[in-house]
Amino acid sequence: MTFKQAITLRNIMIVLCICMAGLLISKALRIEDKLRMVQEAERLYAAGDLIAAERLYRQAADNFSIYYKEEEIAGRLTELAPITAIRSGLDTLVRTSADQLVTKDFSGFMESYAALLSLKSKYFISGGPYERFYRQLSEESGLSVQLTSGFRQFKDQFLAELAAGGSGDDTGETYKWNLLLIPDAYYGSAETKTELLAAGFKSHDVSRLKVLAAAGSFQAMLDSALSMAQAYGSHSYTAPWVHEQAEESAKLILDKDLEGDNVTAFAGHAVMYRNYAAAAGLDAGSSRLLSSIERSTSKLLSSAVRLVRGGQYAEAIQLYSSLTPLQDTSAEIAAAQLAWNTAEPVRLLPGGNEEGKYVFVTSVSSKYGAKIAVAGIDNSGRLYYADLQEDGITSTRTGDVIPDFGQLSGIYFDDRLAAVAEVPVVVAQGSRDDGRTDFTAYQIKPEGISVLFTFAGDSYELQAEDASILVANADTGDGVSGETGVYTLGEGSYQFAGIRQVVTEPPLISAFDLELYPYETVKLGMEIYIDNSGRSVGFAEGRYFALQGAAGSFTGSAVVKGQYQGSNDYIETETGGQYVPVFVVDSLESLSSSGAVTGTDMESGQDINPDAGTDLNPASDDTGDGTNANTGLN
Numbered sequence: 001m002t003f004k005q006a007i008t009l010r011n012i013m014i015v016l017c018i019c020m021a022g023l024l025i026s027k028a029l030r031i032e033d034k035l036r037m038v039q040e041a042e043r044l045y046a047a048g049d050l051i052a053a054e055r056l057y058r059q060a061a062d063n064f065s066i067y068y069k070e071e072e073i074a075g076r077l078t079e080l081a082p083i084t085a086i087r088s089g090l091d092t093l094v095r096t097s098a099d100q101l102v103t104k105d106f107s108g109f110m111e112s113y114a115a116l117l118s119l120k121s122k123y124f125i126s127g128g129p130y131e132r133f134y135r136q137l138s139e140e141s142g143l144s145v146q147l148t149s150g151f152r153q154f155k156d157q158f159l160a161e162l163a164a165g166g167s168g169d170d171t172g173e174t175y176k177w178n179l180l181l182i183p184d185a186y187y188g189s190a191e192t193k194t195e196l197l198a199a200g201f202k203s204h205d206v207s208r209l210k211v212l213a214a215a216g217s218f219q220a221m222l223d224s225a226l227s228m229a230q231a232y233g234s235h236s237y238t239a240p241w242v243h244e245q246a247e248e249s250a251k252l253i254l255d256k257d258l259e260g261d262n263v264t265a266f267a268g269h270a271v272m273y274r275n276y277a278a279a280a281g282l283d284a285g286s287s288r289l290l291s292s293i294e295r296s297t298s299k300l301l302s303s304a305v306r307l308v309r310g311g312q313y314a315e316a317i318q319l320y321s322s323l324t325p326l327q328d329t330s331a332e333i334a335a336a337q338l339a340w341n342t343a344e345p346v347r348l349l350p351g352g353n354e355e356g357k358y359v360f361v362t363s364v365s366s367k368y369g370a371k372i373a374v375a376g377i378d379n380s381g382r383l384y385y386a387d388l389q390e391d392g393i394t395s396t397r398t399g400d401v402i403p404d405f406g407q408l409s410g411i412y413f414d415d416r417l418a419a420v421a422e423v424p425v426v427v428a429q430g431s432r433d434d435g436r437t438d439f440t441a442y443q444i445k446p447e448g449i450s451v452l453f454t455f456a457g458d459s460y461e462l463q464a465e466d467a468s469i470l471v472a473n474a475d476t477g478d479g480v481s482g483e484t485g486v487y488t489l490g491e492g493s494y495q496f497a498g499i500r501q502v503v504t505e506p507p508l509i510s511a512f513d514l515e516l517y518p519y520e521t522v523k524l525g526m527e528i529y530i531d532n533s534g535r536s537v538g539f540a541e542g543r544y545f546a547l548q549g550a551a552g553s554f555t556g557s558a559v560v561k562g563q564y565q566g567s568n569d570y571i572e573t574e575t576g577g578q579y580v581p582v583f584v585v586d587s588l589e590s591l592s593s594s595g596a597v598t599g600t601d602m603e604s605g606q607d608i609n610p611d612a613g614t615d616l617n618p619a620s621d622d623t624g625d626g627t628n629a630n631t632g633l634n
Contacts, residue, residue, distance in 0.1 A: 028109075038072075039106035045076065051136060054080040054087070082123060082130050083137070089119045090141040097143070099578050105544070106178055107568055107577035109150055113183075116143065151186035153395035155179065161198075164202050173231055174518070202241045209242075213249035220271050221249055222276040223447045229280060230269070244279060249291045250276075251556060253295070263322040264302060271325045272296070299328050308336050311343065316365070320342030330618055345374040348386035352376070358384075360411045367415070368424045375413070375426040375444075381405030385426065385444045399442055400572055407431050407438065416462045417441055417452065420489065425452055432456060436475055441494075453487060453494035469494055506561060511540040514564045514581055521586065523561045528588075537571060538583060544573055560585055595596055 031226045037056045093112050100109040118414035124131040124138075138144060148293045156173040158524040165175065166408040179197055206227055212221035225246035250273045257266035270293045277287050286365045286473065300323055308314035316336045345363040346352040356379065363374035370387035377383050383399035402408060405429040405470025417425040424444040429437050439460055441452040457471035467489055476499060484500040506521040514524065526540035528547065536547035538560065546569035549562060561583040569582050 041208065049082060051083055051087075051133060054083045058084065064179055083133050086119070086123050086130065086134050086137050089115075090137055090143055093119075094141050094146060095576065096578075097146055097150060098117055099496070099576065100147075103151060103580075105568070105579055108156065111579070112180055113147065116147070117332065139550075143614050148186065151182050155186065159200055162200050166206060172517070176204075177235060180237065181200050182622075198239075201239060205239065205242055206245045209245045213253060216253075218250070218253055219272050222246060222272055226276055226279055227568070233304055243287075246276070247287060249415065251289050251292070254296075256288070258296060263319055263324065266296070266300075267322050267325045276566075287338075293326075299325065299388075301329075301332070304332065305338075313339060313343070314365075323536055339458060343539060345372055346376065348372065348374050348388055348394060348396070349376045349384045350386075350398070351378070359406065361424070362411050362413060364413050368418065373413070375424075375425055377402060377405070377408065377411060377428070381408075383426065383428070383442060383449060384412075384426070385442075385449060387424075397444060397449050401442060402428050403454075404438060409437070414441065414462075419464065420467045426449055432475075434475070436473060439471075443492075451493060454493075455485065455487060455496070458483065468497070470500060474499075508559070511543045511545075514545075514583070518564055518566050521561065521563055523559055524583065525557070525559050525591070527557055528560075529569060530555060533572075542577070543579040544571065545583045546580050547572055547583055547585055551585045554588060556590060558588040558590050560588045561584045 005060070010173070035484050037059055040056055042053075045057075054077070057080065084095060091424070093116055097109060097112040099105075100112060120134070124134040125131060129487045156452055158179050162175040162179070176197075179200070182193075184190040184193050187336060206427065208226055209221055228242045229239065229363040232242070239596050245528065250269070254266060256268055257263070257269060267609065273289060273293065277283070277290055282290070282590070284294075300319060304316045304319040304323075307313075307319065313336055317333055320333045320336060323329050346358060349358060349361075353356045358376040358378050361374065363372060365372050367373060371390050373385070375383065375386040379519050381401040383402055384400070385397065386394060386396040388394050408428060411428045412428055414425045414427045415444055421443045423446075425441050426444065427439060427441045429439050432438055435460060436456045438454075438456045442449050442452040445451045453469065455471050456475040458473040460469050460471045462469055469487040471485040471487065473481060474483055476483055476485050484502075486497045486500050487494040488497045506523050507517075508523040508525070511524060511526070524538070524540055524545075526538035528536060528538050528551065530553065531537050536551035536554070538545035547560070551560075560583065562583050564581055564583055567582045568579045570577060570579050
């Protein structure tokens, strides 16, 4: 029999009858179920088993096979609505918290815990009408066990990560505050929590401060200690070990400076610690190191006095200059210079025997082919130079008046510049209203004094490889601060060549590491789609992200640049609703040939396969040029 022969009216009717019979049987069974459920619910209600009765009434209400006692069912469900609310709330929290444990979403887990407390405050009231129903439904849901297990999981995770985060870029601050958020009961008691966290926090903080101190990062160590103390204060937590360890590490470094006769380093470190102590609210009464700094400074000043008395003027001036950051030593420097001028080198300069003629004097010995070389600026601002040759012959040169003489703060010989110019070089520096320093270098040639360079900035550095000069915070005339100016030598003097450009490309990270870079610009490879609510959603390495910012309406594979700013949002996914991190997009680079979704819209019901030949998190190139070495994109 062919297919056409089988398609007859009789056969079609037979098939339809069979289908109708099946539907009638199914409906009859559903009618029987509803009748049975209503009867059983009435029996349970009468027996006082309201939880079981509510479940059956709810199931009967969802059975539309027959209109049977609908008003009675609706009335019972209204009466039992609190039980329905308790059951629904607990079931939702069980599902949500389970998902949050899988995704390690601690903030979402804390929100679930807060929702549970809200539910308990409404229904779990001692002696209240719903207390026994809440207790029974809570036990049946297993939520309490799940929360206990979840908080233990997060606690162990954060403690382990805190213990491993004592060095490097990981400050461990997030782990601390998360641990503080976990309720006391899940530590066993408030006392146990206090002891456990204090031990963990102290170990982490002390280790981190010691690592910074050992690396010679003195300012970074103090900044870290101050940041820790302020962060603890903002969380109403007392951590005395932070200042104790900062003082201990600072003292070791300051003692080492003094033992090595490195007064410049000592003064710099001492000023840093003074500033730290002031910011931290410490004084000599609460910080023994501040008192120690004062005593050491007094001893060094006494040593400088003895150097002047012994005729060691250069050493005395150097010592005074090194101590300038700690206190104003301009008077002591002037006195030493006067003594030196009277005793030796200043006599080489024109009118050097006149008291007060020279405001600034500097000298060197056994350099530039001379026994003594001295440069001075008189009270009119004019530069003079003199040297005493080994044969006793003295030669002098007269320069021009130095610009902005009233702002001048000192002069010095620069040996490195002298090596480049092949003649002695005197550098004059002066203060400016914008906080920069004016630098003017003069090359002392046999035929006279000429300008080698003039610029303003915080400092300058001669580059050995090409003899160029880098000027930090240079004044290039564009009104911008923080630029590094480049000056090159040409035709006997240095000229401005441009601004040194430094470009840093944000790192390309794994999706699982996003929370480790809060408020930092990073790059993520991901698949982007638009959900049914019209929001941009990213998917990478099994994680979802709510995209904000410059995501636009783009769909497909892309490398996205932006920031995780600590917030989360609730979205619907193929596994249900969940809280996911919010990624604020600055820009994105499409990896799809068409710009369309190469995976799936999670709300459309299609399958998404982010691993199907596409590397959404390619390895980052250390050069920062953003090149993707992975070529497996479809």
